[in-house]
Amino acid sequence: MENSREHWYREQTVWTGLRDSFREKILDRTWETYVPPVNELKEEYHVGVSAVRQALNDLAREGLIIIAHGKRTRIIREVDMRNLAHFTRRIRSIEDQARALADEFEAFLGRQVTPQRENQ
Numbered sequence: 001m002e003n004s005r006e007h008w009y010r011e012q013t014v015w016t017g018l019r020d021s022f023r024e025k026i027l028d029r030t031w032e033t034y035v036p037p038v039n040e041l042k043e044e045y046h047v048g049v050s051a052v053r054q055a056l057n058d059l060a061r062e063g064l065i066i067i068a069h070g071k072r073t074r075i076i077r078e079v080d081m082r083n084l085a086h087f088t089r090r091i092r093s094i095e096d097q098a099r100a101l102a103d104e105f106e107a108f109l110g111r112q113v114t115p116q117r118e119n120q
Helices: 004-027 038-045 049-062 081-113
Strands: none
Touching (some): 004 038, 004 049
């Protein structure tokens, strides 16, 4: 049985991989003006809707796309590549910090949950 941490890492790996793949398609202009619909991406990449949405949300935070509910997701072309590189590095740094904090927290919980021996 998979624990919640393994599940989180697996899901994070899926959406970060999607995000990187989507970013490449935007930057190399495979996708010109709009991102394909979520259901189409879900089928093409054989992943769940939530992974696709998380990847797209990450790209929106990076300033590469605009997500408007009920409309197509539009690609922003007037991107300063220096800013993109900066934000990409910053996001990866934050992801690394989050993993480190999760590890520390889990270690802390492990110490708290471990039964204490009574002094005899």
